[in-house]
Amino acid sequence: MWRIIAPVDAVPLGLLEEKVQLTPWSIQNVRETLEHGGIGWAIENEADGLYAYIIIQPAVDTADILTLGVHPNYQRQGLGRAALQCAKNWLVEHKLETLFLEVRVSNETAVALYQACGFKIIHRRKNYYNVPTGGGMREDAWIMSWQN
Numbered sequence: 001m002w003r004i005i006a007p008v009d010a011v012p013l014g015l016l017e018e019k020v021q022l023t024p025w026s027i028q029n030v031r032e033t034l035e036h037g038g039i040g041w042a043i044e045n046e047a048d049g050l051y052a053y054i055i056i057q058p059a060v061d062t063a064d065i066l067t068l069g070v071h072p073n074y075q076r077q078g079l080g081r082a083a084l085q086c087a088k089n090w091l092v093e094h095k096l097e098t099l100f101l102e103v104r105v106s107n108e109t110a111v112a113l114y115q116a117c118g119f120k121i122i123h124r125r126k127n128y129y130n131v132p133t134g135g136g137m138r139e140d141a142w143i144m145s146w147q148n
Contacts (some may be wrong), residue, residue: 002086003043004040006040010031015025016069019069037058039090040055041053041054043082051071052079058094063087063096063098064100065084066117068122069141078145082115097147098146099145103144105124117146118146121143122144124142125143
């Protein structure tokens with residue numbers, strides 16, 4: 001069962017970020033985001049603790065997906081789609097209009113998931129992401145949106 005996450009979840013979320021993201025958030029980044037208006041949901045079990053999550057940042061009439069991750073042992077089981085649904089449900093409930101996200105152009109699996117969940121590519125942001133092993137190289141991002 002998905003539950004709302006809180007700043008006390010920063011350590012397990014930060015550790016999971018390190019397993020699933022090319023450029024993971026620090027535990028401090030997670031904690032500060034949740035302390036300053038970020039909203040998130042996670043799912044957990046006794047064996048692995050938190051194993052999937054999503055964090056969004058609401059604004060006036062929109063929200064941004066800041067991070068989403070699923071532990072490698074649980075990928076391809078519909079959890080990314082379920083996390084997105086948590087965010088979309090919250091958007092509808094709070095009468096916000098648009099949900100935005102950025103994703104690496106090279107992350108074709110994520111792009112396909114977002115498109116299957118109704119997100120549309122609206123812009124290409126040049127040189128948005130650091131390439132971790134690229135010695136200063138940068139990678140483009142797709143900006144995608146979902147309309148309520």
